Amino acid sequence: MVHLRFVLFLLGTSVTNLAEDTLVDGTYDYDLAVIGGGSGGLACAKEAVNQGARVAVLDYVTPSPQGTKWGLGGTCVNVGCIPKKLMHQAALLGEAIHEAVAYGWEVPSADQIKINWSALTESVQNHIKSVNWVTRVDLREKKIEYINGLGSFKDPHTLIATMKNGSKKELTAKNVVIAVGGRPHYPDIPGAKEYCISSDDIFSLSHPPGKTLVVGAGYIGLECAGFLNSLGYSATVLVRSVPLRGFDQQMATMITNEMEEKGVKFFNRCIPVSVEKLESGQLKARWLNTETKEQGEDVFDTVLLATGRYALTEQLNLAAAGVSVLSDSGKVVASTEQTNVPHIFAVGDVLEGRPELTPVAIHAGRLLARRMFAGGSQQMDYENVATTVFTPLEYGCVGLSEETATERYGADNLEVYHAFYKPTEFFIPQRNIRNCYLKAVALREAPQRVLGLHFVGPVAGEVIQGFAAAVKCGLTMEQLSNTVGIHPTVAEEFTRLNITKRSGKDPNPASCCS
Structure with missing residues (x-):
C-alpha cells in the first residue's frame, strides 16, 4: 500500500490540514x-x-x-516521590529512636545513633530498581x-x-x-553544573552529603533540607523570595519555623552567586542578599540546587x-x-x-x-487537588490558600476557622507543639462551603487525603462540625474547629477531650 503521507506530499497537501476521518485505517504503525x-x-x-x-x-x-541516570518509571519512581518518602521515613525513624527512651525503651546513647548513608541509599535504590523491573x-x-x-x-x-x-x-x-x-533547572552561575547536585542526584549519592547548602525553598528544597538535617547532616537553605511559593504562606511560615527550631539555617532574600571547588574537595558557595546587597559565603561538602524545573x-x-x-x-x-x-x-x-x-x-x-x-467524555478536573509537603513536620492541604481565597472572594466574604492542637503522641516525650496548626477557609455565608483545608502536623498526607474527597463533594462547615471525630487522632482536629480568626479568640487547645 502506498503510504498516504507520501501521496499527500506529492500532491502538496499538508497532513496537519487533513481531517482525521479521511485517514486510512492501518496507515500507522501504532494507534498511540x-x-x-x-x-x-x-x-x-x-x-x-x-x-x-x-x-x-x-x-x-x-x-x-553529575552523570546520574535511572530506569523506566519517570521522576516519581526514580528521583521524586518514592525515594523522597523513603528518606523522609528514615528521618522520622531516627527521631523515633531518640524519643523511644521516654517510653521506656532502652536504646544506645544518643552519640551512638547515626545513619549509615550507604546502607540507606542502597536500600532505596534496590527498591527503585525493583519497581523499574516490574x-x-x-x-x-x-x-x-x-x-x-x-x-x-x-x-x-x-x-x-x-x-x-x-x-x-x-x-x-x-x-x-x-x-x-x-x-x-541550574542557575547561570559559575560552578553550578560542574560542582552542584540536584534532586536527580541526592537519592543515589555515593557518599554522605555532609554539611549541605540547599539553594531554593520550594517543596523540593525544604523536603531535602528537612530529611538531611534529621539524618544528622547540617543543612542551610537560601530563600530567594518566599518559602513554598504558591502554598498558603501562614502554613509555609509554620514549616520553616519548625525546621529552624530543629536546626536548619535559613538565609532569606538570598540568591547564589558562585560555587568554587577548594583543594580540600569542599565547595565554597557565595550568595547575595537582594535587599541589603550584602554578600555571604561559607564552605560546604555538598551544594544541592532546588531552583525550579x-x-x-x-x-x-x-x-x-x-x-x-x-x-x-x-x-x-x-x-x-x-x-x-x-x-x-x-x-x-x-x-x-x-x-x-x-x-x-x-x-x-x-x-x-x-x-x-473508548468514547469517553470526562475531562480532568484540576481543582481541589490535595497534596502534602513531606518536611519533618508535614503540611497537607486541599483547595484554596487563604491568600487565593481572599483574592477571589474578598476577605469580608470569608470565614477562617483555625486552631493549634497537641497530638497525643507528643505528650511523651514533651515535644514542641507551637507549629501544630490547622485551618479551614470557608465562605462566610451559610452553609459556609469549605474552600480550603490546611494542616501542619504528623502524617498530614494521610489526614488530608480523606478530607480531600469531602471538599470535592462540596463540604460545608456545618457538615464538618457535625462529623464525629476518631479519638485520639490528629485528623479529628478538623471536626473540632470552632474558633474563627475574626473572633480574635485564643485558638490554643484547652484539653485533649474538650
Whole structure:
C-alpha cells in the first residue's frame, strides 16, 4: 500500500490540514505513541491498551550533569516521590529512636545513633530498581512496545527514537501523547553544573552529603533540607523570595519555623552567586542578599540546587509537528490536554499551569486514553487537588490558600476557622507543639462551603487525603462540625474547629477531650 503521507506530499497537501476521518485505517504503525515513560505517560499507555489500541512508549533518561541516570518509571519512581518518602521515613525513624527512651525503651546513647548513608541509599535504590523491573515486565505483558530511545518529531505523525548507541528508529502513530515531564533547572552561575547536585542526584549519592547548602525553598528544597538535617547532616537553605511559593504562606511560615527550631539555617532574600571547588574537595558557595546587597559565603561538602524545573520540550522538535503553543518556560499550553494539533496531546508536568503531581498525571492520562479510544467524555478536573509537603513536620492541604481565597472572594466574604492542637503522641516525650496548626477557609455565608483545608502536623498526607474527597463533594462547615471525630487522632482536629480568626479568640487547645 502506498503510504498516504507520501501521496499527500506529492500532491502538496499538508497532513496537519487533513481531517482525521479521511485517514486510512492501518496507515500507522501504532494507534498511540507516548513520548515519556513516567507516571502520566504509562497510565495513558496502559489504559489505551485496555481499550484495544496498539501502543508504543518511548523513554530515555539523559544523565544529569553529575552523570546520574535511572530506569523506566519517570521522576516519581526514580528521583521524586518514592525515594523522597523513603528518606523522609528514615528521618522520622531516627527521631523515633531518640524519643523511644521516654517510653521506656532502652536504646544506645544518643552519640551512638547515626545513619549509615550507604546502607540507606542502597536500600532505596534496590527498591527503585525493583519497581523499574516490574514496570518493564508490565509493559511486556500488556504488549506495549517499549523503545528505550530519545523521542522527537519528524512530522505530525512520525517520531524518531534516537537510541543510546546513536542509531535511529522511525515509527508512525495516529495519536501522540507528550509526557516528558521536566528536569531540575541550574542557575547561570559559575560552578553550578560542574560542582552542584540536584534532586536527580541526592537519592543515589555515593557518599554522605555532609554539611549541605540547599539553594531554593520550594517543596523540593525544604523536603531535602528537612530529611538531611534529621539524618544528622547540617543543612542551610537560601530563600530567594518566599518559602513554598504558591502554598498558603501562614502554613509555609509554620514549616520553616519548625525546621529552624530543629536546626536548619535559613538565609532569606538570598540568591547564589558562585560555587568554587577548594583543594580540600569542599565547595565554597557565595550568595547575595537582594535587599541589603550584602554578600555571604561559607564552605560546604555538598551544594544541592532546588531552583525550579523546566519542561523537556526543546528536544522534541515540536515545530515539525506543528505544535506551537508553548509558554516561556517551554511548557505546553492547553485548555484540556489537547494541543493546537488535534491528534497531539500532553499530560503531566509538561502542561502549563497544572499541578505538578504524580496522581494528577496518572488520572489525566487515563481519562485521555478513554476519550481517545473508548468514547469517553470526562475531562480532568484540576481543582481541589490535595497534596502534602513531606518536611519533618508535614503540611497537607486541599483547595484554596487563604491568600487565593481572599483574592477571589474578598476577605469580608470569608470565614477562617483555625486552631493549634497537641497530638497525643507528643505528650511523651514533651515535644514542641507551637507549629501544630490547622485551618479551614470557608465562605462566610451559610452553609459556609469549605474552600480550603490546611494542616501542619504528623502524617498530614494521610489526614488530608480523606478530607480531600469531602471538599470535592462540596463540604460545608456545618457538615464538618457535625462529623464525629476518631479519638485520639490528629485528623479529628478538623471536626473540632470552632474558633474563627475574626473572633480574635485564643485558638490554643484547652484539653485533649474538650
